[in-house]
Amino acid sequence: MLKKLRQIYIRSTLVAKIRFSYVLLVVPLVLFIAIITIQLTKDSREYSSMLQSVMQASRFNLDFKKDFDYETYLLIVGNKTVEESRMEELLQEAGQVVESLKSLDNDTESRRRLERVEKYLDNLKRYQGRIEENLKQEDRYEENIQIWENDIQIVTSLLREEFVAYTYAEVQKLQKSRQIYEGNMRRTLQASLVVFLIIIAGMFWLSYYIPRTITRPIKKLSEVTDLVAKGDLSVRSDIVGGPEVTALGDSMNDMIDRINELLYQVTTEQTRLRKAEFQLLQSQINPHFLYNTLDAIIWLAEAGKHQQVVMMVKSLSDFFRTSLSQGRDIVPLKDEIAHVRSYLQIQQVRYQDIMTYEIDVPSDFLDYMIPKITLQPLVENALYHGIKNRRGGGSIRISTEAEENFFIIEVRDTGAGMAPERLEQVQNAIEHYDTTKDDIYGLYNVNERIRLHFAEQEPEGVHFGITLESRPGEGTVARVSLPYHSEL
Numbered sequence: 001m002l003k004k005l006r007q008i009y010i011r012s013t014l015v016a017k018i019r020f021s022y023v024l025l026v027v028p029l030v031l032f033i034a035i036i037t038i039q040l041t042k043d044s045r046e047y048s049s050m051l052q053s054v055m056q057a058s059r060f061n062l063d064f065k066k067d068f069d070y071e072t073y074l075l076i077v078g079n080k081t082v083e084e085s086r087m088e089e090l091l092q093e094a095g096q097v098v099e100s101l102k103s104l105d106n107d108t109e110s111r112r113r114l115e116r117v118e119k120y121l122d123n124l125k126r127y128q129g130r131i132e133e134n135l136k137q138e139d140r141y142e143e144n145i146q147i148w149e150n151d152i153q154i155v156t157s158l159l160r161e162e163f164v165a166y167t168y169a170e171v172q173k174l175q176k177s178r179q180i181y182e183g184n185m186r187r188t189l190q191a192s193l194v195v196f197l198i199i200i201a202g203m204f205w206l207s208y209y210i211p212r213t214i215t216r217p218i219k220k221l222s223e224v225t226d227l228v229a230k231g232d233l234s235v236r237s238d239i240v241g242g243p244e245v246t247a248l249g250d251s252m253n254d255m256i257d258r259i260n261e262l263l264y265q266v267t268t269e270q271t272r273l274r275k276a277e278f279q280l281l282q283s284q285i286n287p288h289f290l291y292n293t294l295d296a297i298i299w300l301a302e303a304g305k306h307q308q309v310v311m312m313v314k315s316l317s318d319f320f321r322t323s324l325s326q327g328r329d330i331v332p333l334k335d336e337i338a339h340v341r342s343y344l345q346i347q348q349v350r351y352q353d354i355m356t357y358e359i360d361v362p363s364d365f366l367d368y369m370i371p372k373i374t375l376q377p378l379v380e381n382a383l384y385h386g387i388k389n390r391r392g393g394g395s396i397r398i399s400t401e402a403e404e405n406f407f408i409i410e411v412r413d414t415g416a417g418m419a420p421e422r423l424e425q426v427q428n429a430i431e432h433y434d435t436t437k438d439d440i441y442g443l444y445n446v447n448e449r450i451r452l453h454f455a456e457q458e459p460e461g462v463h464f465g466i467t468l469e470s471r472p473g474e475g476t477v478a479r480v481s482l483p484y485h486s487e488l
Contacts, residue, residue, distance in 0.1 A: 036188055064094060065156035068124070072152050076131060076144040087128050094121055094159075101166075107173070113166045120159045127151050224252060233260055296350050312349055318342040330453065330485075333409075334366035340375040340398065347383060354393025355383065365400045365407060369485040371449040377442035378411040378466075378478045386415020386476055394475065405459040409480040418470040427468055443478075450482065457483050 071087045074080040098121070102114050127147055134140035134147075220237075227235045233256055237249035293316055300309045319342035337359060344357045357379075379396060387394040394414035401408040418426065429440040430447045447465045454464045462481065470476040 036192070064090060065153075065160045068156050069148070069153055072128070072131065072148050075135070076141070076148055082132055082135070091121055091125055091128070107169075110166060110169060113162050113169075117159060117162050117166075120155050120162070123155050124152065124159075127155070221248060221252065224249075228252075228256060228259075233263075292350065293346050296346075300349070308349060312346060315342040315345040319346065329372055329449075330369045331372045332366065333361070333368050333370055336370055336372070336375050337361055337366070337398075339373070340379050343376050343379060344396070351383070351388075351393070355387050355396065356393075357396040358398070360397065360399045361409075362400065365402075367486050368407065368482070370409075370480075370482055371446070371453055374446050374450070374480060375409065375411065377446050378480070381443060382411055382413035382415060382476065382478070386413040386417070389416040390414075390473075406462055406464070406481055406483050409482070411478045411480075412475065413477075414475040417472045417474050417476055419472050423468060423470045430466055430468075446480075450480070454483055 068087065068090050071080070071085055071090065075082065075085045075087065095118075098114050098117050102111065131144050131147055134144050224235055224237045236256065237252045293312065297309055297312050297316075300312065319339060341359060344359075348355055348357065375398065379398070382396050387396070397410075397412045399410050399412070401410060426440060426443070430443050443466060450465045458464050464481050464483065467479050467481070468476060469479075
């Protein structure tokens with residue numbers, strides 16, 4: 001039988017082995033703890049009940065006889081009226097104590113004593129009633145004195161004796177219970193020590209036997225992972241040593257295949273990123289913008305507008321100087337403002353009949369850092385897709401807005417605007433670039449660079465990047481949300 005159980009254990013899964021070991025360790029311990037808990041709870045409950053009985057009995061006024069006798073005498077001699085007398089109060093207190101003791105004590109002899117006490121209290125109530133009736137009549141003083149001497153004082157003496165006997169009996173039971181409780185505690189400690197030693201021995205045995213059944217295939221898997229860590233992605237696991245180890249080996253093979261696939265994807269992604277960077281550099285030096293600007297300069301020179309030629313050349317020089325930014329990806333907002341101002345100055349010469357612009361950025365914002373060439377694509381988009389498409393032209397306004405954990409740069413135009421369907425398409429294209437929509441690439445590029453640098457710093461409920469609002473015929477607002485980072 002034991003041999004068969006051992007074979008079943010060997011062929012079982014690792015989870016089953018661990019659960020079996022838990023059962024061997026936990027079930028006996030749980031049963032032992034349950035038995036001990038039940039026994040201790042029972043002993044504790046009995047001990048607590050007797051202790052409460054003694055405490056309740058101690059609540060009974062030990063001077064009840066003296067107080068009750070004295071209150072009766074004062075009532076008889078006329079020093080107190082029936083309303084002023086405490087006889088009724090003393091009897092009620094005694095009755096409450098008796099009821100409380102009866103609810104706590106199940107011992108037959110103790111309950112008999114309490115029943116006798118109740119009878120004595122009933123007698124005292126009857127004697128109290130007789131005295132009060134006699135007080136309503138004249139010449140009954142001697143009869144009341146006889147009731148007090150022959151009845152009340154005898155009953156109160158009996159009451160005191162019953163309570164003394166009851167308290168003594170409860171103390172005796174309490175002492176006996178304590179001895180039983182101490183004996184149970186000694187036996188519990190002895191049994192606990194034995195069970196503890198058995199559990200420790202079982203743990204040592206299981207800690208040797210179970211690991212031995214799994215360490216060998218795990219060691220082989222470890223050798224495979226070491227080769228993978230060294231860069232050998234051609235290795236594969238062929239271990240068969242149980243369902244878990246086999247599944248783990250298969251998973252490792254799948255993981256190696258996945259790593260190979262991811263390496264290929266990373267290589268492809270790097271190529272795509274290099275192309276994107278190249279496209280970004282191309283977008284920084286837009287040949288059409290350069291040709292159109294040079295044509296405008298030639299036209300101005302031929303027209304003899306030498307000051308405008310100087311201004312155009314200076315703006316073009318500033319534009320390309322800030323575009324390079326000495327190779328930095330993050331620049332102060334003041335540099336970006338200078339870059340977009342140069343761009344707008346050049347474009348205003350070309351589109352002076354249809355475009356005006358305003359830059360309203362307080363000096364408090366100028367040292368905050370933003371990704372290079374963030375505003376120029378937004379302004380270009382506002383000019384070419386907004387103002388040029390609206391009859392009569394429009395204006396472009398650049399401003400900033402402070403929030404608690406971030407600030408907003410707003411590029412607002414009064415151009416043609418967009419229908420809700422087109423606005424949704426553009427916003428989705430900014431978040432998920434579609435290579436078939438080249439007119440959105442500039443906005444997508446800006447949004448991706450913001451996400452790349454600042455996504456991990458987003459406060460709860462805030463999304464760094466570009467958001468758009470637009471109404472047909474009213475214009476478009478592009479908002480760029482960025483964290484507060486000052487220039488060092």
